[in-house]
Amino acid sequence: MKKLLVVDDEQSYRQLLSLVFESEGHQVYTASSGEEALKILRKENVQVLISDVRLPDMDGIQVLRLSRQISPDIGVVMITAFATVETAREAFKLGADDFVQKPFDIEELKVIVRKVIEKQALIDENRAFKRAQRERGRITNIIGNSPKMQAVFQMIETVAEVQSTVLITGESGTGKELVARAIHELSSRAEKPFISVNCGAFTETLLESELFGYVKGAFTGATTNRKGLFEAANKGTIFLDEIGEMSPAMQVKLLRVLQEKRVRPVGAHEEIPIDTRVIAATNRDLRSLVEEGSFREDLYYRISVIPINLPPLRERKEDIPLLVEHFIKKYCEITGKSLSISKKAMEILENYSWHGNVRELEHTIERAVALERSDSIQPESLPEHIINYNPERIRAEFTLPDEGINLFAHLENLERTYVVEALRKTGGNQTKAAQLLQMSVRSLRHLLDKHNIRSLSAKMRNLE
Ligand SMILES: Nc1ncnc2c1ncn2[C@@H]1O[C@H](COP(=O)(O)OP(=O)(O)OP(=O)(O)O)[C@@H](O)[C@H]1O
Ligand SMILES: [Mg+2]
Numbered sequence: 511m512k513k514l515l516v517v518d519d520e521q522s523y524r525q526l527l528s529l530v531f532e533s534e535g536h537q538v539y540t541a542s543s544g545e546e547a548l549k550i551l552r553k554e555n556v557q558v559l560i561s562d563v564r565l566p567d568m569d570g571i572q573v574l575r576l577s578r579q580i581s582p583d584i585g586v587v588m589i590t591a592f593a594t595v596e597t598a599r600e601a602f603k604l605g606a607d608d609f610v611q612k613p614f615d616i617e618e619l620k621v622i623v624r625k626v627i628e629k630q631a632l633i634d635e636n637r638a639f640k641r642a643q644r645e646r647g648r649i650t651n652i653i654g655n656s657p658k659m660q661a662v663f664q665m666i667e668t669v670a671e672v673q674s675t676v677l678i679t680g681e682s683g684t685g686k687e688l689v690a691r692a693i694h695e696l697s698s699r700a701e702k703p704f705i706s707v708n709c710g711a712f713t714e715t716l717l718e719s720e721l722f723g724y725v726k727g728a729f730t731g732a733t734t735n736r737k738g739l740f741e742a743a744n745k746g747t748i749f750l751d752e753i754g755e756m757s758p759a760m761q762v763k764l765l766r767v768l769q770e771k772r773v774r775p776v777g778a779h780e781e782i783p784i785d786t787r788v789i790a791a792t793n794r795d796l797r798s799l800v801e802e803g804s805f806r807e808d809l810y811y812r813i814s815v816i817p818i819n820l821p822p823l824r825e826r827k828e829d830i831p832l833l834v835e836h837f838i839k840k841y842c843e844i845t846g847k848s849l850s851i852s853k854k855a856m857e858i859l860e861n862y863s864w865h866g867n868v869r870e871l872e873h874t875i876e877r878a879v880a881l882e883r884s885d886s887i888q889p890e891s892l893p894e895h896i897i898n899y900n901p902e903r904i905r906a907e908f909t910l911p912d913e914g915i916n917l918f919a920h921l922e923n924l925e926r927t928y929v930v931e932a933l934r935k936t937g938g939n940q941t942k943a944a945q946l947l948q949m950s951v952r953s954l955r956h957l958l959d960k961h962n963i964r965s966l967s968a969k970m971r972n973l974e
Contacts, residue, residue: 512627513554515539517547517561517573518589527560530616531623544568544576551580558626560619563590563597571597574604583633585626589614652688653836656826662689665818670696675768675813677753678791680820682948683869686791687751689818694747699787702746705739710755710950717760719776722767728777740773740786747787753813754794754805755952765809788813794953823864823871830860833868837875838887845879851887858889862896866948926961929954938970 514536516527524540531538539554541547544567550556559577563570574586588601591612598609607626610619654662669676670693678686687706694704712720719728723738740748750756756764767773768788772781790813799805823830834851842849855878864870878891889897928947932954936942944954958964 512536512557513539514558514560514623515541515547515550515554515556517541517544517559517565517570519543519562519564519566523562526616527619530620534620534623542566544570544573547573548576548580551577551584556581556584557630558585558587558623560587560589560623563588563601571600571604574601574606578605583630585623585630587619587622587626652685652692653832654826654829655832656821656829658821658826659829662818662820665816666692667696669693669816669818671698672816673787674815675788675790676816676818677796677814678789678818678820679796680791680793681822681865681867682793683867684820684822685868686793686820687749689820690747690749690789690791693789694749694787697747697787699746703743704747704749705743706749706751707739708751709760710752710952714757714760717756718763722763722773723775723778725775725777728775732777735775738773738775740767740784741782743786744784745786747789750788750790752792752950753790754792754796754799755950758804758806761806761809765806765812768809768812823867827860830864830871831856833871834859834875837872838879841876841879847879847882849879849882849885849887852889855887855889855892858892858897858899861901862899863901922961925957926963929957929961930963930966933967933970936970938967940967943967 514531516524516531516538517540518524518527519542521542524542528538528540539550539556541550544565547559547561547565551559559573561570561573565573570588570590574588577584577586586601586606587608587610588597588606589610589612590597601609607629608622610622652659652663654660666689676690676693678689680686690706691704694700707717707720709717715729719732719736719738721738721740723736723741724732725735726732750764767784770781771785772783774781796805796810796814800807800810823833834856838849838851841847859871859874866873874892874896875887877893878887881891882888929943932943932946933940936946940951940954944951947954955964958966
């Protein structure tokens, strides 16, 4: 059943056409003037307009033009007693679907209207198809054929239009930011900004003014009003990366923003309403941070309504060849080279453990593409530790003694050893040490405090 609108100033025609199309199963509206017709078009979602060219207040061509403005996809059949080539041509130019001359054969008009309706169904289908294609295109930059990644794609599509906060978890380099962007791109917010904020990179007060903005005079240096990122991302998406690094005071403020959908710039009295979607990410186990007491439980529940966990690369090894090909193509395009990969090199890549996940794989390929002199990537262009990686050997280093071990104490020890080693290797440079351990500086400092070795990095620097 479709909604049809018949516009004719002659009552007999209106009655006739109503009867005819109602018996075809449609809902028929009638109007005797252009104005009346437009009123109905604005109110009802009419699919087919059947209009006389001559109307008392405006001509049918005008009705056609205005009706297209109101609903661009409407099907239009023009009827006239005075068909001139001119009006017919103009009507077609404005997108009328067909043109009938009075007096007309009812059966003929029925066929015409049926065809118009069929054409619309085709357009709808085509549009849905194109939309689906476009959407798939938008996540094609995320590579992965494994069932685990297919499940992730499914989630991305499902949550795109949902308004609640999404929490993306996963080890470093698994593609959390990529997924956050894909969710944004697939949502109706796609045309609006996507703003990414690394919560671990700011001090508490800086983060607050970055996120919420400030007013002139709020603190020394605040010489003008400044918009916060929440406001800048209004109607779009804000990506709060490393949310686990947020200080307790900021956590309270964020929770309030999520609940009230308003932000208060630093130093302001008024709150500003915002419509910003929040996607958060962390490579830490938020649940255990909650248990430890360093992450608020209420905020945790608020942001983890929809969790998406990205599997580490070593749990989806079947994706490695695809990713390798993808990155070879990417870096060949950048460097203007043309390379394939040898079977041996691919085998090595497939066997490696990839604790830095896709990011580490990408860097490895980037480097190999730059180094390779032959026309296919050879093992020699891969880093030594990857070539020599041998899971058997590593397992041998970790034999469990017969008398057993105190696992927690042992792990604490191991953790401390790695931190000290990272500081030693980097001459006490905390930023570099944190990078080596693939954690944020804040997390590193947390470990320094925990093991009571904060003074160590200064000592290491002095040794240099
Ligand atoms: N499935 C994938 N397909 C293609 N490229 C990927 C994929 N996953 C990650 N990458 C690439 O790997 C790099 C790291 O991804 P991203 O920055 O999204 O990781 P992350 O999980 O946010 O890491 P971190 O926790 O360290 O911030 C990026 O260059 C990204 O484009
Ligand atoms: Mg990231």
